[in-house]
Amino acid sequence: MQPETADAGFEVRKGVREFVLVAFPVAMFGVMFGAASSAAGYSVGVTVWSSAAIFAGASQFVFLDVYRQGIPVWSVALAVFAVNFRHILYSAALARKIAHFSFVQKTAALFLLTDLQFAIVEKRYEAERGRWRVAPAFYFAFGICSYCLWLVTTGLGAVFGALIEDPAVIGFDFVLPIYFLSILMGFRARRSFLPVVVVSAAAALLAQKWFGPPWHISLGGICGILAAGILTAIRGDKPVEIGDAMMQPPGGEGADNG
Amino acid sequence: MGEMLTSFWSQPVVWVLALLGVVTYLTRIGGYLVLSRFRRIPAPVKSGLEAVPMAVITTLVVPPALSSGVAEFCAVAAAGIASLRLPPVAVILLGLAVLVALRQMGL
Numbered sequence: 630m631q632p633e634t635a636d637a638g639f640e641v642r643k644g645v646r647e648f649v650l651v652a653f654p655v656a657m658f659g660v661m662f663g664a665a666s667s668a669a670g671y672s673v674g675v676t677v678w679s680s681a682a683i684f685a686g687a688s689q690f691v692f693l694d695v696y697r698q699g700i701p702v703w704s705v706a707l708a709v710f711a712v713n714f715r716h717i718l719y720s721a722a723l724a725r726k727i728a729h730f731s732f733v734q735k736t737a738a739l740f741l742l743t744d745l746q747f748a749i750v751e752k753r754y755e756a757e758r759g760r761w762r763v764a765p766a767f768y769f770a771f772g773i774c775s776y777c778l779w780l781v782t783t784g785l786g787a788v789f790g791a792l793i794e795d796p797a798v799i800g801f802d803f804v805l806p807i808y809f810l811s812i813l814m815g816f817r818a819r820r821s822f823l824p825v826v827v828v829s830a831a832a833a834l835l836a837q838k839w840f841g842p843p844w845h846i847s848l849g850g851i852c853g854i855l856a857a858g859i860l861t862a863i864r865g866d867k868p869v870e871i872g873d874a875m876m877q878p879p880g881g882e883g884a885d886n887g
Numbered sequence: 888m889g890e891m892l893t894s895f896w897s898q899p900v901v902w903v904l905a906l907l908g909v910v911t912y913l914t915r916i917g918g919y920l921v922l923s924r925f926r927r928i929p930a931p932v933k934s935g936l937e938a939v940p941m942a943v944i945t946t947l948v949v950p951p952a953l954s955s956g957v958a959e960f961c962a963v964a965a966a967g968i969a970s971l972r973l974p975p976v977a978v979i980l981l982g983l984a985v986l987v988a989l990r991q992m993g994l
Contacts, residue, residue: 657976674895675904682908687944692907694947702903708947709907713914714939721918739915800986803959806951807966807982813944814970814978825938826945833946834953846946853942858935866930 637766644770663786668796676787694805704843719747741772821857829853958989
């Protein structure tokens with residue numbers, strides 16, 4: 630293993646530069662989430678708090694979608710857990726690469742672990758394979774910029790959103806399914822994409838008809854997961870090493886913040 | 888100020904969000920703490936794990952797309968086609984534009 634890059638200033642500049650390249654879509658998603666949160670009736674303070682506490686676009690949109698009257702909190706938590714499940718795979722893949730971070734650095738670094746953060750770290754690690762170990766200065770420069778921009782833009786979106794009297798006029802009453810579709814399509818290069826989507830959709834529709842919400846989410850999800858596992862078992866693939874390239878981030882890099 | 892803060896923390900939704908923050912953080916440390924202890928995992932388990940977000944997100948798209956109305960269905964279909972070429976932000980804006988246009992036409 631090479632010694633740590635001596636120049637932290639260089640790493641910080643590099644992290645900030647990487648961030649600037651992807652800042653625009655993050656900002657757009659931030660404004661959209663803020664406006665959608667306002668449209669759902671939440672104050673600017675609650676909206677920014679959601680960004681500060683969760684810091685994951687998809688989780689926050691799931692909250693807007695699923696947290697309604699009559700839906701138990703455990704079910705909202707389960708949906709958030711499942712939608713963010715990919716982070717478990719990211720953090721497993723990252724584990725060896727940040728083994729040299731201190732305990733506090735690891736604790737903070739994993740809090741900042743978004744799709745984008747993972748993609749940027751993996752990209753540079755691959756490009757400079759063997760010559761670079763993940764520098765905390767680089768990691769945190771990127772991560773802290775993301776966090777700040779996310780808080781600011783979701784706050785701005787909430788302020789703008791509060792000015793819109795009727796969200797339906799700009800279609801914002803239906804922004805959540807469209808947002809989730811755009812995230813879903815990022816996975817379309819996966820081999821199991823089509824079978825999983827078809828099985829989950831069919832199971833969700835049946836579960837909604839028979840049991841009502843929120844069962845369509847958990848039952849639909851479980852059926853899709855089983856479909857993926859069973860298909861792979863039928864193909865008889867070999868066990869997979871944990872670590873390098875175990876998990877590719879969804880397509881459309883720079884797409885979603887978390 | 889103190890009073891404002893008290894009323895902020897007295898909203899149940901604030902605590903729900905804190906809980907969801909903890910849940911999200913658990914997913915972010917979970918792989919590091921649990922999954923990285925295994926050197927290899929069986930291929931079906933891996934592909935099942937990888938499918939979790941796809942499977943769940945599908946359940947948030949398809950039922951509302953099919954049960955909300957013609958304009959909503961068309962907006963989702965248009966966004967789906969657009970996503971083969973356009974980045975996500977453009978896809979969302981296009982989907983909303985289609986939705987608003989069709990609603991204006993009375994669909």
